[in-house]
Amino acid sequence: MPQPPEPATLYPEIAAAGSLAAALRAVAAGALDGVPLTSPAAEPLYSASVRSVLPHREPLRISAWKYERMWSASADERLTELPVLRGETDDLAEVARAVRAWHDGEPPEDVHAAAPFVRPTGRLELDRPDPARMVAYEWQALRTEAAELATPWAHAYRELVEAAGAVTELSELYPFTSHWALRFSSATRPYMDVVGPVLWCADDGFRAAELMSERGAVFGTAREAVAEALRLLPDGLGPVRYGRGPRNAGNAVETPGEA
Known part of the structure; x- marks a missing residue:
């Protein structure tokens, strides 16, 4: 170099x-x-x-x-x-x-x-934990990021973010991205409690899976992928909590990197 x-x-x-x-x-x-x-x-x-x-x-x-x-x-x-x-x-x-x-x-x-x-970025500064506002601001940050993308798949990614954010069951969860896959948590950062499903854009359409390690099912539209994500969503999640510390050692993730 x-x-x-x-x-x-x-x-x-x-x-x-x-x-x-x-x-x-x-x-x-x-x-x-x-x-x-x-x-x-x-x-x-x-x-x-x-x-x-x-x-x-x-x-x-x-x-x-x-x-x-x-x-x-x-x-x-x-x-x-x-x-x-x-x-x-x-x-x-x-x-x-x-x-x-x-x-x-x-x-x-x-x-x-x-x-x-x-x-x-769409996030606002908070002087104390407020999970509901943190969820709302993180969705706004995702939309801001999607709007500024200049990649060949930017339009599809924007469709996916908008489709997921328009569904109450997903918009009430804390969203984050990993390798541009859209994921969800029942707790905010700094310690998230990750739950299925996973949504992402692929060359052959939109995909939804229960785990990152799965190939998932392919769909022609973002809305269809989101509908599958709802089917994979666990029951009884309840309101998002502030991620003060790991609740479940199997799912807790400490401030993972974005995108």
């Missing part, structure tokens, strides 16, 4: 400032004075983070790419450890505006208005 360019080649102003945090302050021309923006000692040219005035809010993290001139910014929701907003830009001044808005406690939509490169 080729070695990345020297930091001073891609980011001369950051190398001159000594850190990404210092460069952000410089480009902000006083707008970040008093903001607790820092860079780690290990990689000061590539990373920075800023805390918020909101005590329940996680820091906004900024990372410089190593092979091309670009910055990523993201911030997670504390209870689920999933992004509430994220994005990439080659405009350092725009990053500085995102830093200011995040620190000041602006909601994700207003951070996006100040710095359009960072996009809300």
Whole structure:
């Protein structure tokens, strides 16, 4: 694998400032004075983070790419450890505006208005567990993600998410994805209690199965696959609970990766 360019080649102003945090302050021309923006000692040219005035809010993290001139910014929701907003830009001044808005406690939509490169995911920050709202926001995050996909199978995936989310029995469960398969849990993150079924898009149509390890049945439409998923859904699940800890050692999954 080729070695990345020297930091001073891609980011001369950051190398001159000594850190990404210092460069952000410089480009902000006083707008970040008093903001607790820092860079780690290990990689000061590539990373920075800023805390918020909101005590329940996680820091906004900024990372410089190593092979091309670009910055990523993201911030997670504390209870689920999933992004509430994220994005990439080659405009350092725009990053500085995102830093200011995040620190000041602006909601994700207003951070996006100040710095359009960072996009809300559909999740909202909660200061305490609220399983019903966490379920609703996770479905919104799935729809947002599906709308932004630019893959050949994006349209089919959007159909699947919409069809599943339109059915009460599934929309009341906590959704998540694994290798782009749509799955469900009777508990929210951080410790989910996974239940069948599994839904996904395939070259030959839409598939539904009880387990990830199964090939499943194929259907011509997303609605037909969802109907099969309902047939495979266990009875007596009850309201989704906050995933405070594993209830069932066989099904509990600790914050699995998305997609």
